[in-house]
Amino acid sequence: LFDVDDLIVNTAGSMIGFALAGPVSRLLPTRQELDTVSFQRGASISFTRRVFAFLADMACLTFASGILAVVVVSFGITLSIQWMPVLFIAYFGLLPILLHGQTPGKRLTRMRIVQRNDNTAHWYQYFLRYGLLIAGLVGAPYCLNRLLFTLMDVLHLDNLASLVLHGLLIGGYLFWLFFAGIRMALHKPLFYERWSRTKLVSTINRT
Secondary structure (H helix, E strand, O other), X not given: OOOHHHHHHHHHXXXXXXXXXXXXXXXXXXXXXXXXXXXXXXXXXXXXXXXXXXXXXXXXHHHHHHHHHHHXXXXXXXXXXXXXXXXXXXXXXXXXXXXXXXXXXXXXXXXXXXXXXXXXXXXXXXXXXXXXXXXXXXXHHHHHHHHHHHHHHHHOOOHHHHHHHHHHHHHHHHHHHHHHHXXXXXXXXXXXXXXXXXXXXXXXXXX
């Protein structure tokens, strides 16, 4: 049987919902506003995005290095760890030239290397950018470590002094990495970006 009470409750609920729909909808963001926020987030180069692109590129570089090592060994050539800086600069220097400012990792994360004025980067800027990066990550710590060993031999430092100096060197290096990570998180250019006059931009287009 038809329940009059249910009819009254359902009708009243529908009327209240209809009356509240307008005011509530004005409090919620529109589709255009949501699209704008989404685009702004995509246009921003986040720390996570940069790290993911770098790890993806390092995976590609490791894979390519393994294939190259297998190929050259047939010619009697052995690729040692000393070749890694050369392969690093070749990978990050040549591929952006061929891929218009991108590497596989950057293409995957929708980023591109450009000049500070947003123009296409010159070929030498790619090599300078990543040459400076590898120098900061590997070259400078290696040279400082060799210098430390030389000072230890010249000054005849004991094991405790050697341990303290190496601890200071490692601590300083880790602090520098932490400081660089903070600058990336704050969207501040790092030293290799300033000196090469390059930057990363998003290739995500607004639809």
